[in-house]
Amino acid sequence: MTRSQTTQGATSQSTTQRVRINGNELAVDVLGPPDAPVVIAHHGAPGLGSRAEPRASFGRLADEYRVVVFDARGSGESEGSGVFSHEQWAADIDGLRQWVGADRIVMAGGSYGGFMAMEYAIRHPERVLALVLRDTSADSSNMGRARQNALTNDRVKIDMEKFDRIDQGRVRDDDDLRECWREILPLYDHVYDPAVVERKVAATPYRYRAHNYAFSVNMPTYDISALLPSISAPTLVTVGRTDWITPVECSERIASLIPDARLEVFEKSGHSPQVEQAEEWTAVVRSFLHQVL
Incomplete structure (x- = not known):
């Protein structure tokens, strides 16, 4: 693996930098603070997610921690060369750790970013001070639950042909990904607001190739359940009570498999307690980090 810095060093506190990691340029x-403990936070939804969400949520901790957020290979504003495998994305995380100059990090991630946070902790246990997870799953069994939840929801009628194409990684292009995303977005929040859905549709960066690879290649075989007991880093698992796509039982299972993991359920949140109960979620994460670091 090779890495090189393409802009000014890692001391910048707010400006987006273009950094070449493992032959691929990342935003x-x-x-x-430059000398604070480092938190690397991974966004969710490959091909749909971006650093904007972890910047907003973990950025609240930047008074005490060195927070690194990035668009993963193939997402947001980052280059999309190579493959979009978990192995490659985990290697990119470690390249970022080296670039920022941290021997050990707090690894964090929500949703699909939680997959990668756990994958990194399993692959690089000596590099992880603590693990912070949000609304995620240890295997792909959540997708069956999510489909049933989509079928039985009482908010909107879901076009299941669009649901299956986004769920199975069969979208045709970026425009098609946008329309499929619009179809399922009403399911995400604790309180449904059509105007919020449209704002999210407009704000999302669409990269269908990364999305399709993640959901057609990675997800069918994704299962790290047997490896979770090997995680020795202190772990916080957070989840919204009405999360439709990674339901509470997914987080309960993770917390039962990682030794001494702490589980926090947010009662007035769906898939995004870091947004819907921002103050409470941030206080829980901050308290956890104070205890374990």
Whole structure:
């Protein structure tokens, strides 16, 4: 693996930087004091997610921590060369760790970013000080639950042909990904607001190739359940009570498999307690980090 810095060093606290990691240029933001403990936070939804969400949520901790957020290979503003495998994305995380100059990090991630946070902790246990997870799953069994939840929801009628194409990684292009995303977005929040859905549709960066690879190649075989007991880093698992796509039982299972993991359920949240109960979620994460670091 090779890495090189393409812009100014990692001391910048707010400006987006273009950083070449393992032959692929990533868009990276670094916030917080240069000498503080480093938190690397991974966004969810490959091909749909971006550093904007972890920047907003973990950026609240930048008064005490060096927070690194980035668009993963193939997502947001980052280059999309190579493959979009978990192995490659985990290697990119470690390249970022080296670039920012941290021997050990707090690894964090929500939703699909939680998959990668756990994958990194399993692959690089000596590099992880603590693990912070949100609304995620240890295997792909959540997708069956999610489909049933989509069918039985009482908010909107879901076009299941669009649901299956986004769920199975069969979208045709970026425009098609946008329409499929619009179809399922009403399911995500604790309180449904059509105007919020449209704002999210407009704000999302669409990269269908990364999305299709993640859901057609990675997800069918994704299962790290047997490896979770090997995680020795202190772990916080957070989840919204009405999360439709990675339901509470997924987080309960993770917390039962990782030794001494702590589980926090947010009663007035769906898939995004870091947004819907922002103050409470941030306080829980901050308290956890104070205890374990």
